[in-house]
Amino acid sequence: MPSMKAAIIGFGTVGEGVYKIVNEKKEQLKKQTGYTIEIAAVLVKDVTKKRDLSPDIVVTDAFEDILNTPDIDIIFEAIVGEEPAYTYLSQAIEKGIHIITANKKMFAKHGPALLKHAEFRNVHVGYEATVAGGVPxxxxxxxxxxxxxxxxxxxxxxxxxxxxxxxxxxxxxxxxxxxxxxxxxxxxxxxxxxxxxxxxxxxxxxxxxxxxxxxxxxxxxxxxxxxxxxxxxxxxxxxxxxxxxxxxxxxxxxxxxxxxxxxxxxxxxxxxxxxxxxxxxxxxxxxxxxxxxxxxxxxxAGMYPTGSAMVADLLHIIRQQATELILN
Ligand SMILES: NC(=O)c1ccc[n+]([C@@H]2O[C@H](COP(=O)([O-])OP(=O)(O)OC[C@H]3O[C@@H](n4cnc5c(N)ncnc54)[C@H](OP(=O)(O)O)[C@@H]3O)[C@@H](O)[C@H]2O)c1
Known part of the structure; x- marks a missing residue:
């Protein structure tokens, strides 16, 4: 079974929600997408805080560690404010990584530029969680x-x-x-x-x-x-x-x-x-x-409604990729 490697940027209410849903729905996601979704790395501000994370996951406060994690396909972004979120996501897109964000403050201003950049680099952007949390x-x-x-x-x-x-x-x-x-x-x-x-x-x-x-x-x-x-x-x-x-x-x-x-x-x-x-x-x-x-x-809002909107974006991106493969 092929796998998809993901990183989560920000492990607060929303980031943790994504992590929990990806783990709780692992089998369902495998059936729906044909992929095993693996969370490989998590970026936070304070690495000393205790978190309920599997020990094999890299926890870092340096975004380069995320970018340098081999074969990251997708980044879930759930930090707060315009920067450094915009810079991080721009760098991810440049590297050919799909992005999914919940960060409305950043996306209201920089969303159009990120979408244009993503189109140029042939990657996808999910932002369902930026507006009205779990409402699609x-x-x-x-x-x-x-x-x-x-x-x-x-x-x-x-x-x-x-x-x-x-x-x-x-x-x-x-x-x-x-x-x-x-x-x-x-x-x-x-x-x-x-x-x-x-x-x-x-x-x-x-x-x-x-x-x-x-x-x-x-x-x-x-x-x-x-x-x-x-x-x-x-x-x-x-x-x-x-x-x-x-x-x-x-x-x-x-x-x-x-x-x-x-x-x-x-x-x-x-x-x-x-x-x-x-x-x-x-x-x-x-x-x-x-x-x-x-x-x-x-x-x-909330951990599960917002996290689930981001996971729904992941499914959508996987389906879009599959369609593109058929068409090309
Ligand atoms: N909460 C909701 O229901 C909801 C709904 C829709 C959208 N959103 C949006 O989702 C985003 C996250 O919200 P949240 O409620 O999950 O926030 P939160 O609980 O405050 O968590 C923020 C997380 O981001 C990390 N972080 C903050 N600045 C960082 C930086 N510069 N570098 C690395 N990590 C950083 C924090 O690290 P530490 O843990 O080390 O402090 C924390 O893990 C926000 O943009 C918010 O507007 C939230």
Whole structure:
């Protein structure tokens, strides 16, 4: 049975999720792909931290060790921020290694360049996990683009914000208390700035814009508002009038070809598809020319949903390679 050698960059929530799924589903993956998937090396910041990893796996804090591991076919990237992730992935592509990333902050800015570079080097890029975690939004948009035209995408793409707004409404608590609750339950980072300020949703929106429309609006022209200014009284007032606050990322292509995006809290009426999306779930509405509107709902984050999106990318890449072999 042929094998595929992989490395994982970043062994936190997401990287460990990938590792666990690849191990737990080893036999299934073998049956589905015809390959044994072997995790050969892991890159972390702190090599002294204790990790639940097989002893034959190289654990390093030097990316050269990953690149120098013989015959690496694929890299799963799950570190945080633009750099050094972009540099590492560029180097991997240059070496002919397929890449799969969950890093939306990096991919919003550098995704178009990485995709172009990958095409030139004849390797594949998976980025399903960058938007809405376990919700297969990227693959769905790709499929729709084959025979349709996307007009607009809007959605709740930040589970932390949605949890906080839900908690404020259901429990009648302040933003601060709801944020503490989100942290206590593991739904918010120690530093939740990107989540509650709208930054995280903005990065995801830009990734969707590139995919759906082949371009992004000028970043400074996109209004980005978070939920941190919403008061408990605002929520009560909205609820009494049968409205709900949702934090919505919204991108559309206008008739003149321009792209307009915005991110922020909006008041929705009960017949809106996002009105009933509570808690940490994400939901994305895709509006197309032929299909009308399609709504996808599911977990937007977490070890297994995100890890499984990355493993699904791996399967997709293996299938793409098989098709290319037949065609060439
Ligand atoms: N968490 C989610 O549910 C989720 C969902 C979708 C997408 N994402 C994205 O996935 C990525 C990872 O998120 P996470 O929640 O797994 O983060 P995390 O738990 O903080 O883990 C980050 C990992 O990356 C390693 N790391 C950070 N900087 C590094 C560097 N410069 N060189 C080498 N290793 C480095 C850390 O090493 P140490 O262990 O040594 O500190 C850690 O293992 C982020 O880009 C995030 O936006 C996360």
């Amino acid at each position: 939004i990227i693959r769905t948009v790709e499929n729709l683009l084959a025979g349709d035209r996307i007009k607009r995408i809007q959605g709740i793409v930040n589970g932390t914000s949605n949890f906080i707004l839900t908690d404020m409404r259901k429990e009648g608590v302040s933003f601060k208390t709801a944020l503490q609750d989100a942290k206590a339950r593991g739904f918010a980072e120690a530093d939740p700035t990107d989540d509650v300020s709208g930054g995280d949703a903005f990065y995801k929106l830009m990734i969707l814009s590139s995919l759906a429309f082949g371009n992004q609006p000028e970043w400074k022209k996109v209004s980005v508002v978070g939920i941190d200014h919403i008061q408990a009284d605002d929520i009560v007032e909205a609820t009494n009038a049968d409205f709900r606050y949702r934090h919505v990322a919204d991108i559309r292509k206008n008739e003149d070809g321009s792209i307009t995006g915005k991110v922020g809290p909006v008041l929705l009426e009960p017949d809106h598809p996002l009105y009933n999306i509570d808690g940490v779930d994400n939901a994305v509405i895709i509006e197309t020319e032929y299909l009308g509107a399609l709504t996808l709902i599911g977990p937007g």
